Structure formats: C-alpha cells, structure tokens
Amino acid sequence: MLLLVGTRKGAWIFQGDRARRAWRVDGPHLLGQVVNHLVMDPRDGRTLLMAARTGHLGPTIFRSTDLGHTWTEATRPPAFPKVSDADGGRAVSHTFWLEPGAASEPGVWWAGSSPPGLFRSEDGGVTWQSVAGWNDNPMYSKWVPADSGTPDGPLLNQIAIDPRDTRHMYVATSTGGVFESSDGAATWRPLNRGVEAIFLPDPYPEYGQDAHYLAVPRLRPDRIYQQNHCGIYRIDRPSEVWERIGLNMPAEVGDIGFSIVAHPRDADSAWVFPMDGSDVWPRTSPGGRPAVYRTRDAGESWERHDNGFPRDQGWFTVKRQAFAIDDQDPVGLYLGTTGGELWTGSDEGASWRQIAAHLPEIYSVVPAMPS
Amino acid sequence: MRVRLPTMLRSYSGGDAEVEAQGATLADLLLDLDRRFPGIRFRIIDEQERVRPHVRIFVDAEIARELSVPLAADSVVQVVGALSGG
Secondary structure (H helix, E strand, O other): OEEEEEEOOEEEEEEEOOOOOOEEEEEEEOOOOEEEEEEEOOOOOOOEEEEEEOOOOOOEEEEEOOOOOOOEEOOEOOOOOOOOOHHHOOOOOEEEEEEEOOOOOOOOEEEEEEOOEEEEEOOOOOEOEEOHHHHOOOOHHHHOOOOOOOOOOOOEEEEEEOOOOOOOEEEEEOOOEEEEEOOOOOOOEEOOEOOOOOOOOOOOOOOOOOEEEEEOOOOOOOEEEEEEOOEEEEEEOOOOEOEOHHHHOOOOOOOOOOOEEEOOOOOOOEEEOOOOOOOOOOOOOHHHOOOEEEEOOOOOOOEEEOEOOOOOOOOOOOOOEOEEEOOOOOOOEEEEOOOOOEEEEEOOOOEEEEEEOOOOOEEEEEEEOOO | OEEEOOHHHOOOOOOOOEEEOOOOEHHHHHHHHHHHOOOOHHHOEOOOOOEOOOEEEEEOOEEOOOOOOEOOOOOEEEEEEOOOOO
C-alpha cells in the first residue's frame, strides 16, 4: 500500500507494510513544486501523474512510470485554447484534480483546473487537449462568474466517472456546484437542486453552489455524497434533489468541511472531517478537538470517532483531497493537515495514529496499490 | 545570444545558468529555447502568450512586456523569477 502525498512544497510517498502499521517515507519528490494532486494509474499500478506548479513557474504535469524513481514532464500540459484577444483569454493557473479514465479506456486521463477547466489525455498524460464541451460551453460565463473564486482561485475541483458508463460523468466546481454529463463531456447540466448557497441572494439557485467534494460508493454509483461549502448532502439518482444529511450532525459541530469519503463496499457508510464554519469561518476542528464523524445509515445518524487525536488544542484543517479511504478489508482512512501531519485511521476510522509530522502543508493524500 | 536562467529553470538546462538561443524577436528566441529545452517555455509564458505573473524577462536590462520585442545578435536576455514568497 502506498500513500501518495502532495504538499505545497513537493511530494512524498509513504510505503506501508501489509498490516498498514509501519510506514517508510520516500521523498521529497520535486521539492518546492506546489503539488495539488498525485495519483497512480490503477490500470497499470505503476504510472504516477503529478499536478504541479511553483510559486514562479506555470503549471505542468510530471509523470513517472517507475513509481517515482524518475520523473518526466508532459510535452503538452493542460492549457486553454489560444484566443485572438490575449487579455480575454484564460490561462491555467494550476491543475487541481487528476482522474484516471475507466479500465476500458487505458491511457485516458481527465484533469480539472483553476480557473475551472476540463482537459483530457489519451496517451497516459503526455499530451492534453481542452474539452470544448466544458471549456467552450455557452453557459461557461454563467457557471464560472468572472469575479468568483476561492483563495486559491476558482476551481473545477473534482471529476467523477460512472464505473458502469464512461460517458456518464460528474464534475464539482467552486463556482457553480455540481454538473452532470451523459455524453462523455460534450454537454453538461447543473445538478444542484436542494443544495444551499448562503452566499447568494437566492439561496437555492440552479447553479452557483460551491461543491467541495463528491464521494461515490463504487458498488452503488447512483448514490453520491457531497461535502458542500454549505453542508453535507446525499442524492440517490435518478432523483434530482439533494438531501441535507448534515442536519443530523450534532449542532455544536455542524456540517461544514472540505471532504467526504464513502465506504467502497457499504454504500450506507461515509465519513466526514468537520470544520468550524461559525462566526468568521475558522475552518479548524470545532473547539480544537479533531474528530471524524461516520454514518452507517446514509446520513440518518452520525457517530464521533476521535480516539488517538489530540483531546484539545488540535486545530486541524484538512483540505479537499487530503482525506481518503483505501479499499482494503477492513478499510483504512487517511488524512493530511495543513500543518503537515499525516494520520491513519484503523478500525474503519475509529482509531487514529499520526505517522508523519513536519511535512509542508498537505494538499492531497491518495492511497494506491502498486502492482 | 546569451540567455540567463534563474535557478528554478535550470532543471531544464542541465544546471547551466547561461545558455545560447537564437531569435529575431523575444518570441522567436523563446521558441528556440523550448526546442533546446523542451517544456521550459510554457512554464514562463502562458497559453495566451503572456509572461506569467511571477516571471520577468529583461532584454539588455530593459524589462520586456511584449514578446514582439526585437533582439540584436549581441542582446542578453535574462529570465527572472520575481516576487513569489511564502
């Protein structure tokens, strides 16, 4: 088992033993690069793709076909089409999300960027093409308002592909919420009914929400959990309406956070890492007491798990891609903090242990099983 | 002509701080530079042909704001990583 850790200052690879108890660190890889995502291709169990930029330099994709021993750069990284009026043209600030294509499409990868762009590679990430169905969509300026953004810029922050139908896709954005395509990214439509946007005059708009993270149970892909800027939601397709299951969280904890993970085999089980969304939105563990909350009944109820975490004065912030679950039995959970701590949760997230500290700010944690 | 590279671009030049490249304009020179060191151009020039926000390019000690700046055979081009801290 590998843990692929992307940070604001480079990447690290942690190799775990069979029991996932002992972890050996390998790194840094590309020290100083801002690494938003580091992902292994599950289709070959060897190829790594890294979304990187630096404080000075523009964005690129680094590839390794030997589990990080050597890295080469994409010859054509994700980029928007050139337009005649350069002042009006979009430029990729950074690639935020990397998504391997389906098993039936070897070599296919998708990428999401800031500003919100969608890109596709058909050669394992060496060259990337702009996806016109999103990037040139007639609704783009509505779905991505010019003045919108997170502190790191507006994001197309996640891509999810239906394992039963590769043409059925979802994307999550920080500017418009969730969008769905049924034709392989040629056309898109909003999927946000029932999701609140407290920062807009109409709190339940067709689009305009901030979808932080989607979790799709692999064996039940008609169910989607969403950690939104404004709470925790679930939808069971073909329903068009999200239900705010976060209202079942303890009121003193709330349902604000960046991420959510779903059990790979039990679609009723999901975990969140709540953060403080009160007052000026500190986005730290509520009360300085870190905990994950688990539901076993699709969000009807939640149980607190904080064994091993600091009992107090633990002001964790865990970003979108830095909370993850593996597919072992029993499942293991992982989280990385903005303070550079890496934690593993055994007993299905009931008991937590720090396996690294003093890393740079962690942006992503991705479990991977090399072949 | 001589092109001086900042530390953050020397992974492309094999560690060399100064390299040779040719071009009648800054745009031509950057294309030649990318032929010699593939990938280097996109990290300092975006897809709309703009110099990236934290990069500065000087031609004979004058800041170049457009890629159409003409170059002389003895021009010295300096690429600088500028103002990105934290």
